[in-house]
Amino acid sequence: xxxxxxxxxxxxxxxxxxxxxxxxxxxxxxxxxxxxxxxxxxxxxxxxxxxxxxxxxxxxxxxxxxxxxxxxxxxxxxxxxxxxxxxxxxxxxxxxxxxxxxxxxxxxxxxxxxxxxxxxxxxxxxxxxxxxxxxxxxxxxxxxxxxxxxxxxxxxxxxxxxxxxxxxxxxxxxxxxxxxxxxxxxxxxxxxxxxxxxxxxxxxxxxxxxxxxxxxxxxxxxxxxxxxxx
Amino acid sequence: xxxxxxxxxxxxxxxxxxxxxxxxxxxxxxxxxxxxxxxxxxxxxxxxxxxxxxxxxxxxxxxxxxxxxxxxxxxxxxxxxxxxxxxxxxxxxxxxxxxxxxxxxxxxxxxxxxxxxxxxxxxxxxxxxxxxxxxxxxxxxxxxxxxxxxxxxxxxxxxxxxxxxxxxxxxxxxxxxxxxxxxxxxxxxxxxxxxxxxxxxxxxxxxxxxxxxxxxxxxxxxxxxxxxxx
DNA sequence: GAGGCAAAAAGTGCATGCAATTGCCTCCGG
DNA sequence: CCGGAGGCAATTGCATGCACTTTTTGCCTC
Numbered sequence: 383x384x385x386x387x388x389x390x391x392x393x394x395x396x397x398x399x400x401x402x403x404x405x406x407x408x409x410x411x412x413x414x415x416x417x418x419x420x421x422x423x424x425x426x427x428x429x430x431x432x433x434x435x436x437x438x439x440x441x442x443x444x445x446x447x448x449x450x451x452x453x454x455x456x457x458x459x460x461x462x463x464x465x466x467x468x469x470x471x472x473x474x475x476x477x478x479x480x481x482x483x484x485x486x487x488x489x490x491x492x493x494x495x496x497x498x499x500x501x502x503x504x505x506x507x508x509x510x511x512x513x514x515x516x517x518x519x520x521x522x523x524x525x526x527x528x529x530x531x532x533x534x535x536x537x538x539x540x541x542x543x544x545x546x547x548x549x550x551x552x553x554x555x556x557x558x559x560x561x562x563x564x565x566x567x568x569x570x571x572x573x574x575x576x577x578x579x580x581x582x583x584x585x586x587x588x589x590x591x592x593x594x595x596x597x598x599x600x601x602x603x604x605x606x607x608x609x610x611x612x
Numbered sequence: 613x614x615x616x617x618x619x620x621x622x623x624x625x626x627x628x629x630x631x632x633x634x635x636x637x638x639x640x641x642x643x644x645x646x647x648x649x650x651x652x653x654x655x656x657x658x659x660x661x662x663x664x665x666x667x668x669x670x671x672x673x674x675x676x677x678x679x680x681x682x683x684x685x686x687x688x689x690x691x692x693x694x695x696x697x698x699x700x701x702x703x704x705x706x707x708x709x710x711x712x713x714x715x716x717x718x719x720x721x722x723x724x725x726x727x728x729x730x731x732x733x734x735x736x737x738x739x740x741x742x743x744x745x746x747x748x749x750x751x752x753x754x755x756x757x758x759x760x761x762x763x764x765x766x767x768x769x770x771x772x773x774x775x776x777x778x779x780x781x782x783x784x785x786x787x788x789x790x791x792x793x794x795x796x797x798x799x800x801x802x803x804x805x806x807x808x809x810x811x812x813x814x815x816x817x818x819x820x821x822x823x824x825x826x827x828x829x830x831x832x833x834x835x836x837x838x839x840x841x842x
Numbered sequence: 843g844a845g846g847c848a849a850a851a852a853g854t855g856c857a858t859g860c861a862a863t864t865g866c867c868t869c870c871g872g
Numbered sequence: 873c874c875g876g877a878g879g880c881a882a883t884t885g886c887a888t889g890c891a892c893t894t895t896t897t898g899c900c901t902c
Contacts, residue, residue, distance in 0.1 A: 430887045436669045443673035471763040533701040660857045
């Protein structure tokens with residue numbers, strides 16, 4: 383009833399719910415610890431509880447939400463310690479991708495990386511944070527694809543999305559934009575040389591620095607919502 | 613089987629289904645490509661289709677099953693290429709764990725690793741493959757825990773379980789048992805020395821060898837069931 | 843006024859039912 | 873004999889309903 387939602391139904395309803403809820407978590411609209419009430423979500427998206435339940439289950443399997451039997455679901459709360467472990471993992475994963483990329487990227491992939499990277503330099507000059515963020519995402523995606531390893535790609539993207547809520551504000555730190563570009567430059571140069579060791583090290587260092595930049599905000603994000611602890 | 617399962621219902625029904633179906637996939641009882649019919653599974657486990665559906669959704673999120681909208685679910689079919697990428701990832705993940713372990717294991721963890729490793733030597737002498745497999749699993753688990761990084765631990769266990777169907781027969785190769793132990797020995801020695809580079813390399817090599825040993829069987833496992841391509 | 847118990851309210855977990863989509867089989871035309 | 877269109881059976885997708893668990897609230901007692 384109610385819905386002519388059937389018109390915009392691209393995939394299955396469950397998939398849409400996974401994306402919809404997942405996006406809200408990843409973008410920080412839903413904060414860690416926030417209660418995810420099945421009935422409200424169902425009402426909010428004008429579907430029944432069944433697809434909502436399935437979506438929550440899948441998001442739980444992905445680690446984005448936490449499910450307590452008979453006690454509802456909440457947006458996954460990550461401890462400071464677990465957050466650190468995710469950043470550390472991310473650094474290693476990026477290092478692997480960069481390292482593999484240095485060895486395996488096709489010449490057209492190398493060319494594309496170089497071109498995009500140079501294009502992003504303009505964004506730095508303009509101080510266009512929003513636009514730079516787009517190039518930044520694209521840059522890292524190219525690294526993941528360039529590794530030519532589907533599974534590493536999957537693990538990396540997954541980890542990246544779980545870290546997304548804690549990375550958003552990183553470019554607000556003054557001078558971060560230019561510094562990020564320089565770090566990217568080190569990675570690109572190493573990849574162009576086919577120097578896998580240097581590429582790996584540069585990528586690891588890059589993430590480590592982002593990690594430290596984000597830690598500041600992570601502390602803020604941790605305690606705000608805690609309705610169930612009273 | 614087919615029992616009064618309601619008595620032993622420890623977690624939620626969905627969790628049990630995830631474990632039950634997941635186990636059957638991981639242990640190879642359900643083969644890649646095999647159709648997972650919701651109704652049959654529901655009947656088989658004496659539950660309704662709802663928890664089966666949710667379980668399939670979660671297993672799909674984990675990559676163990678593949679879901680085609682409106683067309684049912686099948687046990688995930690991995691191409692030769694994707695399998696190779698998983699083994700390669702596994703090698704890198706194990707390398708990271710071993711490397712971190714070399715740096716971070718507590719002295720009691722080091723002691724435990726050493727003791728278990730020596731104990732497993734007996735299994736090699738006896739040629740007790742079943743028992744050695746237990747020690748082998750435990751050995752790797754210790755490496756994952758010793759890395760003191762929850763997220764890497766998670767990624768590694770996940771990847772390992774997805775590879776499980778293709779690793780089962782590895783110890784059937786003659787002499788594999790003794791060779792495996794020697795490879796473990798290299799890792800242990802490096803960890804004891806706190807040599808993270810050597811530990812990482814030894815772990816990576818270990819997995820690479822397992823990978824090659826398994827490739828033989830993977831080829832067999834790939835085509836058997838293909839009901840939907842006719 | 844505080845603490846504890848009990849009953850009700852809220853919310854989750856699973857089963858069942860119905861609509862919709864898919865795949866197959868049949869039948870017809872070429 | 874082969875190719876295609878239409879209908880039928882089977883299966884998936886989602887909604888609804890009921891039972892059980894948890895939490896809250898109100899009352900009674902101390």
